[in-house]
Amino acid sequence: MPFELTKELIEKIESLIEEKNDQELESHLEKYHHADIAEILDDLSLDDATYIIKLLGSDRTSEVLMEMDDDDREKILRNLNAKEIAEEIEEMDTDDAADIVSELSEDIKSQVISNIKDKEHAENIVELLKYDENSAGGLMAKELIKVNENWSVTGCMTEMRNQAENVTRVHSIYVVDNKGKLKGRLSLKDLITAPSKAEIGDVYIRNVDYVDVHTAGEEVARVMQKYDLEAIPVVDEFGRLVGRITVDDIIDFIKEEAEKDYQMAAGISEDVEADSTIWQLTRARLPWLILGLFGGLGAVYVMQGFDSALEKYEILFFFTPLIAAMAGNVGVQSSAIIVQGLANDSVRDSLVKRLLKEVTLSIINGTALGLLVIGFGAITSMAFLVSITIAISILSVIIMAALIGTFVPIILNNRGIDPAIATGPFITTSNDILGILAYFYIAKLILNF
Template structure:
């Protein structure tokens, strides 16, 4: 398969076809194009052109296109569709995707759209999903699945599976429930095919099955599915009834969104923003951490001002200030990044004390190696051994403290229920800059005997 590439020439051709209302040519052009690629095209069109193309194409394709569009583009297009047209798109979607789109609609038209959905069971399932918090397994799951009763025979089971599978895009697993709908296990296709047609399912199914509760956080669902290499996982309510399933495509979206959020936090962006957002939105997201950097810089300048006499007698200390600050920030970010990654992957072992001790030993070793190189350089450069020793010993202390701070803060934030990714950005860098400069000049003053 040749990867799709949207060129300026192709986009111009599509725009011209839309403006000239060349419907047949557009149908022919889009017939073999994947819905994700059509979404890429629509994201580049103006609102009128995008709406025209959505209305022109069959709902069987455009419904999937809508799920791939940028949120602002989708909102604009939906605003140009009637309630009946929106309902037609939702009927082609799985319940989880349909519920996501319904949740984005203005409240005043939600009921009208739902009433236009001709498949009433589909509509009920969508409404049911809207009851769940979007940041939960219930808000992530779809209602489409294949389930069988433990009291059925294999023959009855096969017949029912055929009927249910008509409404399921992909059958990842077959779940077994009792008369109350309680999840009991899963059914192996191999066991089903080799069992007697008269055998009851309770003698065939596998009782061991991984599942999550409707209130589970999406991040925890992602960890479970990743750990056990699951393509889908069933979701149960508070009393264990099977109410839906979460598939791997939904989890990939969760992982991507979490990675984007963590990356922005690490870069010092406090809100979820995109490059195309307004200047005001981007400013609100960036300014808080830039302000923190300003405060940190002012604090560092004030600290240096307190050691003015030391700097005046040993001017070389001033020239190494950027190096000390940079090393403190770099070591802190490295330490916090490792801890945040361990917390995200749920593979961090041992107590906080053990982690701090390990990081302190690691930082001390790195500090000794770097300090030795710095000692030789400074000694040969200036020929002043006491000053070179003071700078090198300060570097060791700064690196050790930065490693401890970079380890402790994300662990502390995690215990407090705060996203530890915030600790990998300007927060750690700024705090370690201040601590580093304070420790640097304090040790230098102590070792050089300046009153």
């Protein structure tokens, strides 16, 4: 049965903690998966969650910690001393361990690393911390199975058994030369069926997809998605095999990036959660709200320039929200499609082709909406020239907004800026001002005021 977090379960665990009935508490938690325990801890008080972390062995709680919400995990780690954190770190793969250590303050970080008994594990963590967290080097783990191309099949099997003790899951077997340079990968089937005296160099597969330590996480995700890879090797500047990235790591990265882009598109400039502090939420939202305020003030300033027109054709005023909404909505739609295309590398058309496509689509949509406005004007006995003005304005702002929504993300991406910032308030605000300006200029030409 799927796990269900119930009020009765939480009350049972809280009762056992209060009674200090450690034996029954351990027995009760034994049947749950580490992801389920993480869900339980997220629902407990900080003291109770810390109690369980200290009670259970690090071989279990290390996995539990990685499944917890980042903020809750950070609070629990603050309740542990450097030695206790080091015990948790020693049970983690190097990529997970590096993620945990990176969240610690500088003084605690050095204490934790110095308390790790496995010095090779500690050195690997320190190495991973040197890379950008969103690069292949920052995403990779050091645990992998690698064999030398000059080994015999029999010697290779023996060495693989020794290496496998430190690897949670064996996704691939990589082949290197005497200098540690990646040469290819080894099929388990080929290894088992090969003559015992054969050399690995005679049976391994030479074509292998790999990434460099400095490859951006988005590119790693694209390569793994394109070639349906469960894992991908990572090499350094000299082509030496230094780690591997598994599909679960890249899924976590994609999820985090999607959350950031979603928040950015909604006008939130920092990574925040629903339970973040008032100050964090204010700091994340206020900058874009200020941008929206200035955009609104800009639209008011534009309208003031046509106050005489509004006195003569006051009906124009009532259609300004419609014009602004059309410009904003179309701009966000266009930019969202382009941002998505840039993320999955499906935007390959030339700028000219993209221009023609957007203009054609905008003309079709704008014409359809314009005809509906003219029909509405006829039903409500609106002046024909006013209906034509609004219809042509809608067509014009749709074309303009589509072009802005298309090219701004592309330009930002080409300059190395996250194109997600183009969606939401940025596109909406710019299109509001330009849309209102185009609306009144078109009205001036048609209505002759």
